[in-house]
Amino acid sequence: PLIFQYINLGPIYKNETVDVMTPFMVALLGLGLNEGAYMAEIVRAGIQSVDEGQSEASHALGMTRTQTMRRVVLPQAMRVIIPPTGNEFINMLKTSSLVSAVQYTELLRASSNIGSTAGAVIEMYFVASIWYLALTSVFSVGQYYLERRYARGSLRSLPPTPFERLKANLNMFRRTEVAK
Template identity: 50%
Template structure:
């Protein structure tokens, strides 16, 4: 069988492969982007109005309300999520049934529907309180802020419960058995052993839920909660500058999401470093034991 000498191909030129599909797709994307930029730059948008209302007091107040509602609702959601995740994994059948119903109901109904139910609770319970001690009209208690907080926070708790449950299941069951062997109760083992290890699994999806919550606060505009979209709508109902005010709201939403995303990144890095440190400690202990 004849062979080809390597010297016989020295005169050949190496030609890199051409990816015509990539060039075509890049050209189409740039063309579409240029079209969008041209439309916004030369359309009927008054950019002076956008600049004027970017720092308007009512817009900044709405932005503050959006941030505060996000924080409050996530705190409620995380607390309820941890509680109901523990309940749904409990050997107590009653607790498990209650937690299962809670997760099923609030994951199965739209957020807007939940908010409207809370906001119109006075139609079912005209007054709230303890008869003979303290009573108040429900319409005075369930304000747009309270209805928004209940709808967002309680609804978020159902999703967070599943995230926490998944994080707990990701921890090896031997950790719990070892904790019980040295005398820890189930809850103590969960608090001191299981949850700290489950955080590396829980943090990323909960971080994503925070980002989603920032945008979900806009739903509260339907029940007149003064978040940024509601305040932007109030302004453009008066001056008819619809697209300009929507651009203002868009820019602020993107800014807040960006800041929270950076915070999520650093929080994940902190837990990743702690996990590596624990791994090194266990490895060093195992090496010392074998030595």
């Protein structure tokens, strides 16, 4: 309680949270609660984006609420849920550097420790930034293909993949034969 922090009660009240709250637990709670709140809002918005008539029609067909949610609502809601979920995952990856403030060793703190020992702090921060860039790039490409997978039924033609766009751009530079 807050009053015990200001009044010294000695042996009557002893606060032993240091043993329970390790840096990992603090980081897990901080990031987990923050991302959990965002994800709850994303899922709520995704489910509410499905028209109420869809649920009414499935109930008219005799489906239970669980069947309606699993077979009708969630497949349609996933198209809305996937993009912000991927963005939040990438955001959490980048936000994980903040846990170095609670003395938990992650990529940023490890690079800082190695840089301090080796005398190359800037170089190690550069290496850490390259790692963050590589990880976010890989997850962004994965998110793109996952979004593309869930967009199959809603679009007439799917947008080109990055490889298809690269191929089209490279074909643009290909020499065309001049008619003689």
